[in-house]
Amino acid sequence: MSGIILETRHMRMAFGGLVIFEGIDFALRRGERHAIIGPNGAGKTTFVNLVTGLLKPISGTIWLDGQDVTRQSPQQRVKSGLVRTFQINSLFKALNPLESVLLALLERDGRGRIAWQKVAAEKQQIDEAMALLARFGLAGDAYTLTDSLAYGKQRLLEIVLALALKPKVLLLDEPAAGLSTQQGHEVFSQLANLPGDTAILFIEHDMNLVFQYADIVSVFAAGSMVLQDSPENVRKSPRVREVYLGA
Ligand SMILES: Nc1ncnc2c1ncn2[C@@H]1O[C@H](COP(=O)(O)OP(=O)(O)OP(=O)(O)O)[C@@H](O)[C@H]1O
Ligand SMILES: [Mg+2]
Structure with missing residues (x-):
C-alpha cells in the first residue's frame, strides 16, 4: 500500500x-x-x-x-x-502572472495575509515565481495583465498556479x-x-x-x-x- x-x-x-x-x-x-x-x-x-x-x-x-x-x-x-488546476477567475484576471503566482506561493507558505507593499521585498519568492513562469514560457508575460493574455497562455498560467502549491x-x-x-x-x-x-x-x-x-x-x-x-x-x-x- x-x-x-x-x-x-x-x-x-x-x-x-x-x-x-x-x-x-x-x-x-x-x-x-x-x-x-x-x-x-x-x-x-x-x-x-x-x-x-x-x-x-x-x-x-x-x-x-x-x-x-x-x-x-x-x-x-x-x-x-491534492491540487487541481485553478480556473482563472476575476481576481487573477486583474493581476499579472507574477502577482498571481506570488499570491499562490504566499498562500502555500501560510503568509497569504502579508501586506502587498511588503511583497516587493520578497526576493526569494519573486525568484521562485519567475522560475516557475519561465519553465512554462511565461517569463516575458510576467507583467502583462492576465486578462489580456492569449487563451493558451492563460491555460499555462493555470498550471503554473497549481504547481506553485507544490x-x-x-x-x-x-x-x-x-x-x-x-x-x-x-x-x-x-x-x-x-x-x-x-x-x-x-x-x-x-x-x-x-x-x-x-x-x-x-x-x-x-x-x-x-x-x-x-x-x-x-x-x-x-x-x-x-x-x-x-x-
Ligand atoms: N451536476 C450534475 N447534475 C446532473 N447530472 C450531471 C451533473 N454533472 C454531470 N452530470 C452527468 O453525469 C454524466 C457524467 O458527466 P461528466 O461531466 O463527468 O462526463 P465526462 O466523462 O467528463 O465527459 P466529457 O468527456 O464530455 O467531459 C453525464 O451524463 C452528465 O450529463
Ligand atoms: Mg469532462
Missing part, C-alpha cells in the same frame, strides 16, 4: 436517479503519470470533482496519502497536497483543450519534467498525448472503470476499442 498516494474504495455516485459510478476502486501511485480516458459523459470530470471534494459520493471512501479525506473540504484537501497529486481536466497541437505537447513535456514524486492524474481526449506521456491509463465508460493498464495494452484492448477508440 505504501506506493499509493490516492485511492478510492467502492466509491458510488449518482445524480438523482442517474447512476454515474456503481462503485469505483481506483489507485494512483506516488509519482505516477496517469491518464483517464473514456467517451463523453463517462464520468471523468465527475470523478475528479469527487476526488477534490467539490462533489460528495453517495458511499465509499477516498484516501490521500493514507488518510481518509472523504469528509474533508476541498480546501483541506489542497492543504494535504502538489503531491496534480489533477488536470483536459489541460490541452483549446491549445494547438504544439502547445499541447509543450504543456505535457513540461509536466513530464516535474519532480518524479509528483503524481499527475489527467483527463485527456488526445490519444497521442495519452500514449506518449502516461505510464498508466484508466478507461472509464458507462459507470465503471473498464480497464486500468499500460498505454500499450490499452491501445491493443478490443474492449477499449469497442467502448471508446471506435475502431
Whole structure:
C-alpha cells in the first residue's frame, strides 16, 4: 500500500436517479503519470470533482496519502497536497502572472495575509515565481495583465498556479483543450519534467498525448472503470476499442 498516494474504495455516485459510478476502486501511485480516458459523459470530470471534494459520493471512501479525506473540504484537501488546476477567475484576471503566482506561493507558505507593499521585498519568492513562469514560457508575460493574455497562455498560467502549491497529486481536466497541437505537447513535456514524486492524474481526449506521456491509463465508460493498464495494452484492448477508440 505504501506506493499509493490516492485511492478510492467502492466509491458510488449518482445524480438523482442517474447512476454515474456503481462503485469505483481506483489507485494512483506516488509519482505516477496517469491518464483517464473514456467517451463523453463517462464520468471523468465527475470523478475528479469527487476526488477534490467539490462533489460528495453517495458511499465509499477516498484516501490521500493514507488518510481518509472523504469528509474533508476541498480546501483541506489542497492543504494535504491534492491540487487541481485553478480556473482563472476575476481576481487573477486583474493581476499579472507574477502577482498571481506570488499570491499562490504566499498562500502555500501560510503568509497569504502579508501586506502587498511588503511583497516587493520578497526576493526569494519573486525568484521562485519567475522560475516557475519561465519553465512554462511565461517569463516575458510576467507583467502583462492576465486578462489580456492569449487563451493558451492563460491555460499555462493555470498550471503554473497549481504547481506553485507544490502538489503531491496534480489533477488536470483536459489541460490541452483549446491549445494547438504544439502547445499541447509543450504543456505535457513540461509536466513530464516535474519532480518524479509528483503524481499527475489527467483527463485527456488526445490519444497521442495519452500514449506518449502516461505510464498508466484508466478507461472509464458507462459507470465503471473498464480497464486500468499500460498505454500499450490499452491501445491493443478490443474492449477499449469497442467502448471508446471506435475502431
Ligand atoms: N451536476 C450534475 N447534475 C446532473 N447530472 C450531471 C451533473 N454533472 C454531470 N452530470 C452527468 O453525469 C454524466 C457524467 O458527466 P461528466 O461531466 O463527468 O462526463 P465526462 O466523462 O467528463 O465527459 P466529457 O468527456 O464530455 O467531459 C453525464 O451524463 C452528465 O450529463
Ligand atoms: Mg469532462
